[in-house]
Amino acid sequence: xxxxxxxxxxxxxxxxxxxxxxxxxxxxxxxxxxxxxxxxxxxxxxxxxxxxxxxxxxxxxxxxxxxxxxxxxxxxxxxxxxxxxxxxxxxxxxxxxxxxxxxxxxxxxxxxxxxxxxxxxxxxxxxxxxxxxxxxxxxxxxxxxxxxxxxxxxxxxxxxxxxxxxxxxxxxxxxxxxxxxxxxxxxxxxxxxxxxxxxxxxxxxxxxxxxx
Numbered sequence: 625x626x627x628x629x630x631x632x633x634x635x636x637x638x639x640x641x642x643x644x645x646x647x648x649x650x651x652x653x654x655x656x657x658x659x660x661x662x663x664x665x666x667x668x669x670x671x672x673x674x675x676x677x678x679x680x681x682x683x684x685x686x687x688x689x690x691x692x693x694x695x696x697x698x699x700x701x702x703x704x705x706x707x708x709x710x711x712x713x714x715x716x717x718x719x720x721x722x723x724x725x726x727x728x729x730x731x732x733x734x735x736x737x738x739x740x741x742x743x744x745x746x747x748x749x750x751x752x753x754x755x756x757x758x759x760x761x762x763x764x765x766x767x768x769x770x771x772x773x774x775x776x777x778x779x780x781x782x783x784x785x786x787x788x789x790x791x792x793x794x795x796x797x798x799x800x801x802x803x804x805x806x807x808x809x810x811x812x813x814x815x816x817x818x819x820x821x822x823x824x825x826x827x828x829x830x831x832x833x834x835x836x
Contacts, residue, residue: 642700
């Protein structure tokens with residue numbers, strides 16, 4: 625599958641702390657936009673981030689050099705990051721804008737362990753962890769690593785990455801997440817070398833492409 629042209633644009637990930645609709649905000653240079661809400665088939669609570677309940681996450685790809693001001697995009701508090709998008713596993717998309725993406729997305733906002741730098745975190749995640757994912761997560765249908773470049777909102781918690789892990793079915797997510805117990809051990813041991821497990825936040829999402 626050839627990469628969409630919008631992947632050359634700047635990608636912004638925004639956690640929205642209040643009600644919002646799926647319509648894209650009026651942003652100069654906006655070329656693609658997706659909305660990520662709690663998956664209706666996966667019982668879970670809305671995440672609480674810095675005492676703000678997150679109603680959902682949006683991802684926007686913006687062309688041009690105009691300042692990025694996501695705090696102006698919504699009538700709700702937001703936490704936003706500029707990211708470097710790295711697609712490690714891709715699938716063929718055959719559904720239209722406005723239709724929910726089939727399957728389930730595991731969305732995770734993650735920090736690095738204190739003993740590594742942000743650059744070391746990014747290198748390990750992309751260059752060392754990704755090959756293990758290909759082997760030990762055989763049911764993962766799509767995998768996107770978003771390395772955080774900088775926060776775009778004030779007083780934003782320092783994080784290092786946003787992971788998007790897609791599974792075609794709930795069974796694949798819950799029962800076939802790893803290839804084996806040994807594979808699970810290998811993944812967990814590697815994660816501990818660069819990522820601080822249990823200190824980030826996330827949820828199981830239903831993704832909808834509004835504009836692509």
